[in-house]
Amino acid sequence: MRDQEAARRAPQFPFSAVVGQDDLKRSLMIAAIEPAIGGVLAFGDRGTGKSTTIRALAGLLPPSPGVEGCAYGCTPENPAPVCEVCRDPNRREVMRPVPVVDLPLGATEDRVVGALDLERALATGEKRFEPGLLARAHRGFLYIDEVNLLEDHLIDLLLDVAASGENVVEREGLSLRHPARFVLVGSGNPEEGELRPQLLDRFGLSVEVRTPQDVASRIEVVKRRDAFERDPAGFLADWASEEEALAEKLQHARMGLDDVLLHDELREAAARLCIALGTDGLRGELTLIRAARAVAALEGRGSASIEDLAAVAPMALGHRLRRDPLDETASTARVARAVAEVLGAPAEV
Amino acid sequence: MRDLNDGYPAPSSGAPEDGEEVWARAGLAAVLLAIDPRGLRGAVLRARPGHARDAWLEGLRALMGDAAPWHRLPPGCGAAPLLPRLDLAATLAEGRAIEAPGLLTRATAGVLVVPGAERLERGVVGALTQGLEGAAAPTVIAFDEGAEAEERVAPALGDRLAFALGLDALPLGAVSPLVATLDDVRAARAMLSYVAVPDDALAALVAMAAGMGIGSARPPTMALAAARAHAALHGRSAVAEEDAAIASELVLLPRALWLPGAEEEQAPEEQPPQDSEPEDGEAQAPEGEAEALEDRLLEAVRASLPPEVLAALLAGNRQRSGGAAGSAGAQMATPRRGRPAGVRQGLPGGHRRLALVETLSAAAPWQPLRRRTRAGSAPGNRRLEIRRDDLRIRRFKAPRETLTIFVVDASGSAAIARLAEAKGAVELMLGEAYRRRDSVALVAFRKEGAELLLPPTRALARARKALAALPGGGGTPIAAGLDVARRLAEDARRRGQSVGIVLLSDGRANIARDGTPGRGPAQADAEAAARGLAATGAASLVIDTSARAARTGARARPEARSLADAMSARYLALPGAGAESIAGAAGMLSRGSDGARR
Numbered sequence: 001m002r003d004q005e006a007a008r009r010a011p012q013f014p015f016s017a018v019v020g021q022d023d024l025k026r027s028l029m030i031a032a033i034e035p036a037i038g039g040v041l042a043f044g045d046r047g048t049g050k051s052t053t054i055r056a057l058a059g060l061l062p063p064s065p066g067v068e069g070c071a072y073g074c075t076p077e078n079p080a081p082v083c084e085v086c087r088d089p090n091r092r093e094v095m096r097p098v099p100v101v102d103l104p105l106g107a108t109e110d111r112v113v114g115a116l117d118l119e120r121a122l123a124t125g126e127k128r129f130e131p132g133l134l135a136r137a138h139r140g141f142l143y144i145d146e147v148n149l150l151e152d153h154l155i156d157l158l159l160d161v162a163a164s165g166e167n168v169v170e171r172e173g174l175s176l177r178h179p180a181r182f183v184l185v186g187s188g189n190p191e192e193g194e195l196r197p198q199l200l201d202r203f204g205l206s207v208e209v210r211t212p213q214d215v216a217s218r219i220e221v222v223k224r225r226d227a228f229e230r231d232p233a234g235f236l237a238d239w240a241s242e243e244e245a246l247a248e249k250l251q252h253a254r255m256g257l258d259d260v261l262l263h264d265e266l267r268e269a270a271a272r273l274c275i276a277l278g279t280d281g282l283r284g285e286l287t288l289i290r291a292a293r294a295v296a297a298l299e300g301r302g303s304a305s306i307e308d309l310a311a312v313a314p315m316a317l318g319h320r321l322r323r324d325p326l327d328e329t330a331s332t333a334r335v336a337r338a339v340a341e342v343l344g345a346p347a348e349v
Numbered sequence: 350m351r352d353l354n355d356g357y358p359a360p361s362s363g364a365p366e367d368g369e370e371v372w373a374r375a376g377l378a379a380v381l382l383a384i385d386p387r388g389l390r391g392a393v394l395r396a397r398p399g400h401a402r403d404a405w406l407e408g409l410r411a412l413m414g415d416a417a418p419w420h421r422l423p424p425g426c427g428a429a430p431l432l433p434r435l436d437l438a439a440t441l442a443e444g445r446a447i448e449a450p451g452l453l454t455r456a457t458a459g460v461l462v463v464p465g466a467e468r469l470e471r472g473v474v475g476a477l478t479q480g481l482e483g484a485a486a487p488t489v490i491a492f493d494e495g496a497e498a499e500e501r502v503a504p505a506l507g508d509r510l511a512f513a514l515g516l517d518a519l520p521l522g523a524v525s526p527l528v529a530t531l532d533d534v535r536a537a538r539a540m541l542s543y544v545a546v547p548d549d550a551l552a553a554l555v556a557m558a559a560g561m562g563i564g565s566a567r568p569p570t571m572a573l574a575a576a577r578a579h580a581a582l583h584g585r586s587a588v589a590e591e592d593a594a595i596a597s598e599l600v601l602l603p604r605a606l607w608l609p610g611a612e613e614e615q616a617p618e619e620q621p622p623q624d625s626e627p628e629d630g631e632a633q634a635p636e637g638e639a640e641a642l643e644d645r646l647l648e649a650v651r652a653s654l655p656p657e658v659l660a661a662l663l664a665g666n667r668q669r670s671g672g673a674a675g676s677a678g679a680q681m682a683t684p685r686r687g688r689p690a691g692v693r694q695g696l697p698g699g700h701r702r703l704a705l706v707e708t709l710s711a712a713a714p715w716q717p718l719r720r721r722t723r724a725g726s727a728p729g730n731r732r733l734e735i736r737r738d739d740l741r742i743r744r745f746k747a748p749r750e751t752l753t754i755f756v757v758d759a760s761g762s763a764a765i766a767r768l769a770e771a772k773g774a775v776e777l778m779l780g781e782a783y784r785r786r787d788s789v790a791l792v793a794f795r796k797e798g799a800e801l802l803l804p805p806t807r808a809l810a811r812a813r814k815a816l817a818a819l820p821g822g823g824g825t826p827i828a829a830g831l832d833v834a835r836r837l838a839e840d841a842r843r844r845g846q847s848v849g850i851v852l853l854s855d856g857r858a859n860i861a862r863d864g865t866p867g868r869g870p871a872q873a874d875a876e877a878a879a880r881g882l883a884a885t886g887a888a889s890l891v892i893d894t895s896a897r898a899a900r901t902g903a904r905a906r907p908e909a910r911s912l913a914d915a916m917s918a919r920y921l922a923l924p925g926a927g928a929e930s931i932a933g934a935a936g937m938l939s940r941g942s943d944g945a946r947r
Contacts, residue, residue, distance in 0.1 A: 046508045047565020051482065104428075105475025108702075116705050145479070146505065149471050152786075189505075190808060196786065211564040219548075219555045222569045229388060229570075230542065 011232040015056035016242040018049055019221045023207040026295070027315050028057050030205065031183045033253045034294040037204040037287060039162060039184035041147070041195070041319065044209025049221070050187040054143050058100040060247045064139065066096035071131045072178050073099065073138035080178040082129060099140030101133050101182075103158075105149060112154060113169055129174050134158075134167045137182040147186030148195045158184060159202045201279075204287045205312075206319035208332065253297040260293045261303035269306055269343055273313060276338045279320040288316045310339045368523030371515070375405055378512040378599055380529040381578040382488065383412035384537045386460075388574030389511035390481060391489035393466065393502050396516035398494070401524050405516060406462070406490070408527040412534045413488075418459035420452050420487075425465075428476040453480040456487035466491035466502045468844075474503040481509045511571040513603040529582070537581040544577045545587040553590075557597045562606030572600040695742040707741035709733070751787040751849065752805050752841040753778070754887075756834045757816075758854030758894065759795040760825035768821040771853040771894045775816055778851065783809045788846075790837050791815055794830030796823030797864040801833055805841065826860035827912070828871065831878035838885045848887035852918070855895030856909030872908070879915035889918035 018025065027040045042050045065076050068091065072083045076093045079086030103112065114132035133142065142158070144150060161167050167180040186203065188195065200206070212218050228235040236243075267289060274285045289304075291312035296304040318331040382389050396402040410419065423430055432451040439447040452461060453476070463469070463477070480486055489510060493502045507513065551573060558569040576596035580588045694711075697703040712735045719734035755775050759768055775791075782789050789812050791803040802815040831852070838848045858871035862878070882889065891913035913920035 045564045046504060047567040049566060102479060104432075104479050105472050107472075146471075146475060149475075190810070211566070215552070215556050215559055218559060218566070218569070219552050221566045222555055222573055223551060225566065225570045226546075226573050229574075 011236055012059050013052050013056050013225075013228050014236060014239040014243045015053065015060050016246050017224050017228070017235070017239045018053045018056060019217050019224065020212045021049060021053055021209060023315060024050070024053050024209050027205040027207045028054065028185070029250060029253075029298055030291050030294040030312070031185070032057060032061060032250060033257055033297055034290050035181065035183050037183075037290050037294070038283075039186070039203045039205070041200070041203040041206040042185070042187040042209050043148075043190050043195075043206065044187075045211055046189050048209045048211050050209050051143075051145055054141070054185050054187065055100055058098050058141065059243065060250055061098040062247070062251060063095040063097045066094055068092040068094045072135045073140065075139075082176050082178050099136055099138075101137040101140065101142050103133055103142060103144045103150075105146055107133065107154070109154065109157070112157065113167060113171070115171075116174060127174065129169065129176055131178065134161055134180040134182075135178055138178075138180050140182055142182045142184050144184070144186045146188050148188035148190070152196065155196075155199055159199065163202070201281075201283065201320045203319065205291065205315045207315050249298065249300075252300065253294065256300070257294065257297045259302070260296045262289060262293060263303060266292065266304055266306065266309060269309055273309070273338060273342045274317070276342045277317055277321055277335065279317055284317050284320045288313060291316045306343055310343055313339050368518070368520045369525075372401070372519060372523045372525065374599065375514045375516060376408060376527045376529075377579075377595070378514055379405060379409040379527060380412060380534065380582060381575050381599070382512065383409060383414075383534045384578040384581060385541060385574050386413070386417075386488040387486070389488075389571055389578070390486065391491065391510040392512035392514055393491045393493050393507050393510055394514050394516060395493040395495070396514075399516075400521060401516040401519045402492070404524045404526075405514075409460070409490070412527070412529065412531055413460060414531055414534075416458075417488075418456060419462065420456040420459065421462045421464065422452060422473075424468075427470055428472040431473065431476045431480065453477075453487065457485040459487055461487040461489050463489060463491045465494055466506065467493045467495040469503060469506070471503075474506050478505050478509055481506075508565050508567055511568075511575060511600050533582065536584075537578065540581040540584065540586075541577065543586060544580045546573065546577060547587055550576065550588045550590070550593045553593050554597060554601070558601050561601055561604065563601060563604050568601055568604055572596045575600050692741050692743050694738070694740070696737070696740055697742050701742040704741040704743040708735065708739050711741060712736070712739040715739075750845075751847045752790060752837070753782050753787050753849045753851065754790045754792060754834050754837050756792045756794070756799075756830045756850065756852045756854070757819065758825060758827070758830070758852075759793045759819055759821045759823075761795075761822045768819075768894075771892070772816050772819070774853060774892060775851075776813065779809050779812055779816075792830055792833045792837070793819050794826050794833075795821065796826070797829075797860060798826055799829035799833045801837070805837065824860040824866060825854070825858050826862075826864070826871070827854060827856070827858035828862045828874035828878040829860070829864075830854075831875065831882050831916075832862070835878070835882045835885055838882065838887045842885060842887075848885065850882060850887050850889040850916075850918075851892065852889065852912070852916070853892045853894050854909060854912075856891070856893065856912045857895070858908075875912060876915045879912050879918075883915065883917040889913075889916045891916060891918045891920050893920065893922045 015025070024042050027042075031037050031040050042054070044050060067074055067076055067079070067083075067086045070079070070083055070085045070091075072080045072086070073096075074080050074083050074086045076086070076091075085091060110132065112133050114135060115130055117128040117130040142162075144158070147155070161180050162182065162184045165179060165181040166177055168177045169175070184203070186195075187209075212221060224235075270285050270288045270292075274288070277284075279285075288309065292304040292308040295308045295312055296302075299308075314332040314335045317335050321331050321334060378392060382392060394402060394405065396405075430451065431453045433448050433454065439449075469477075477489065481489060489506075491502055491506060491510065495501060501507070554572045554576065555569045558572065563569070572593075573596070576588045576592040579592040579595050580586075583592075585592070692704040692707045695701060712733060715736075716734060719736075755778070757768075757771055757775060779789060786807065788805045788807045789803070789809065790801065790805040791812055793800055793802050802819065803812050806812065834850055834852075838850060841848045856875075857868075858875035859868050860866055861870040862874045891909055893909035895909060909922075910920050912918075
């Protein structure tokens with residue numbers, strides 16, 4: 001875990017310097033604006049900057065109040081009952097960066113959920129909980145690279161915690177719970193195996209990540225990557241103003257989210273779209289509306305439009321279509337067709 | 350021309366190369382790696398233990414200088430040695446948790462040698478790739494010791510390391526000491542950050558990568574680093590054409606899916622995305638019609654194939670091998686991961702993990718006694734006394750992976766309509782494999798031999814593509830097909846997978862193993878190959894695709910059935926068969942699958 005801390009303190013490639021990948025960037029920003037969206041899944045080829053972009057997101061988000069030494073990511077005003085650090089009257093409040101926690105592929109359940117504190121148990125025989133990655137990801141992002149290769153029982157567990165916002169531990173004689181609200185971000189390469197279909201639609205948004213197809217952008221990708229690796233500090237300085245502007249935009253969107261109006265026509269259009277595509281359950285519809293609202297907030301508009309809806313429809317619905325696993329017709333194409341049919345000419349706001 | 354990455358055997362470009370040239374290139378790669386280990390990240394060395402590998406490693410060690418620590422990942426220990434872990438001995442002695450740093454931390458700014466990299470577990474690959482992302486990443490030298498062409502280093506790891514070198518076929522005489530010295534490397538390192546990269550050199554490298562069908566952005570980035578290191582080595586202050594050429598030869602060429610220029614029209618950027626059908630055009634001349642026909646056939650097959658064929662097949666496998674009944678996929682007692690499956694006494698370490706509560710409760714009753722007998726024990730010392738005998742370890746069960754090998758008869762005797770039906774049957778079973786998260790492999794035989802259309806994969810979309818592109822016609826070399834399947838089955842067994850084999854054929858072989866026509870020897874060879882396949886212990890199913898089978902069902906010609914007998918396989922006649930026989934087969938199979946479910 002210390003390796004991970006060190007890796008995170010190391011300079012991260014700036015979000016705004018990522019070439020292309022607009023869908024991925026937009027979906028991540030939506031998730032940052034509206035954490036209730038339920039996670040992002042990024043599937044695509046190797047070496048397309050999935051990890052880079054996701055890790056870069058943390059740099060855009062402002063630090064939030066926390067308590068020094070707190071392992072549960074508690075807010076100072078409302079600490080978790082299990083957190084001893086936060087119950088100490090002499091605690092020190094600090095601003096902590098938004099955590100982006102990596103879940104390594106080989107991680108054991110112990111490390112994810114948390115386990116008995118070995119140190120205490122051995123030294124004093126005392127039974128105490130040592131929080132795991134879920135606790136550290138609280139109020140932040142939990143990133144799983146190659147989520148399609150993760151063991152099924154771990155994915156089930158993660159999705160369950162992500163949906164309930166709480167980690168319930170009943171093991172090794174421990175019985176406790178602590179809040180674990182995080183945005184689950186998964187990435188993977190479908191060539192190496194697909195995600196079980198029943199897990200797919202538990203993610204809020206899903207985007208396909210492709211290699212930029214024109215040589216000019218490819219050159220730009222390599223150029224920036226190389227510049228960053230040669231001189232991280234200099235590169236970050238070059239991009240500081242862009243990064244700051246984007247961070248500010250994101251912050252405005254987060255603040256303004258609740259004020260974005262949703263017209264009835266919009267809700268109706270979302271419902272019609274979901275019916276036309278035959279998506280099961282209401283989760284798709286809800287995600288669609290939330291995503292449209294987040295996009296409107298990001299663009300600084302007072303109400304979400306049909307265009308916003310159309311823009312997020314592929315990423316909100318594409319992975320919810322009932323499909324033949326062997327059918328390669330891109331689901332995004334099917335969504336786009338339905339959008340054109342159902343929403344017709346984009347309505348004015 | 351198909352994706353060379355799927356190549357089986359390994360892509361070898363043209364004429365055999367001069368050993369000395371290969372060695373010179375490998376040596377240059379070592380020099381560049383020593384100059385810019387951060388930018389180049391490491392190398393995959395496809396070489397079995399031997400002189401060439403030792404010499405290369407020795408050369409690299411000399412060039413990296415004494416300051417760089419060298420570590421070796423112990424094989425077969427999972428990801429544990431890479432990550433920080435509890436030093437149990439020290440912890441028990443001290444009575445407080447003492448953490449030992451993992452290899453990834455200790456090898457920072459040094460070299461981490463990973464032997465047996467083609468057999469690494471996913472968890473280890475995950476830990477390594479994550480370690481390689483960080484700024485303080487070690488230089489990774491992965492030994493690919495695969496004997497078979499399809500045993501390769503995980504793509505996720507290979508993608509992150511600049512060089513892929515093959516040292517296996519080198520004659521002894523080709524290996525000579527590296528020409529560069531540590532001083533050369535030091536001088537080049539000092540120059541490295543001053544080497545400029547002209548825009549056209551960068552553009553050339555990127556265009557080259559695109560032209561070779563390399564999608565990932567990492568190879569061109571690493572090629573750029575290699576070009577810069579090469580320029581620095583030759584004291585140039587800017588990357589010259591020569592540097593870029595060497596870099597693309599060393600970094601890009603080994604990853605090429607096709608050679609630039611040769612197959613210009615196949616480059617993906619030239620294709621509209623929806624047109625992702627394979628290019629083996631010959632099989633699908635009147636495209637729309639053929640597709641419509643296939644669709645209809647698929648419907649027909651769908652109606653008559655018993656459900657859950659694969660589940661039943663593999664259930665049979667378990668019964669035969671006497672394994673415990675369980676849900677889908679045989680269970681394998683893997684010690685490191687999966688669902689917990691009990692606790693027993695034993696020493697933790699390596700891949701056995703301590704079960705703490707059980708350990709503590711085993712130690713608890715002895716505490717007063719041990720405190721009394723401990724020499725020099727201060728009164729009031731509440732420290733737990735834990736002894737070796739108290740230690741309990743946790744056991745895990747992980748579902749065993751399953752590989753299903755489809756062996757498809759694409760010969761002329763399997764008349765073209767039957768081939769389409771066979772394809773339909775395979776597609777249906779692929780769907781089932783997908784739900785079960787099995788991997789699949791696809792072997793086809795026709796004309797004089799067999800071809801592995803798809804090495805074991807879980808990407809079923811690729812399986813479907815390979816299947817769709819499969820042309821028909823020619824002789825029936827069943828033995829060749831079964832031999833390929835057997836090799837795959839044996840490899841999979843070695844990797845600890847369960848194997849199922851589905852043969853779709855009419856069973857009438859007419860090409861012998863040596864490629865000569867003749868029904869008699871061909872049939873004998875086929876049955877011999879079938880017996881060989883039975884010896885691997887893989888569960889198998891023969892689906893009779895003969896036209897006769899379609900008409901008469903169970904009373905089909907005997908060839909496929911006797912082949913099934915030789916394989917110890919279940920026999921099933923494909924569609925058109927009388928309701929009675931299908932119902933019978935389905936009943937037989939579903940009894941098996943009931944067993945599989947509960």
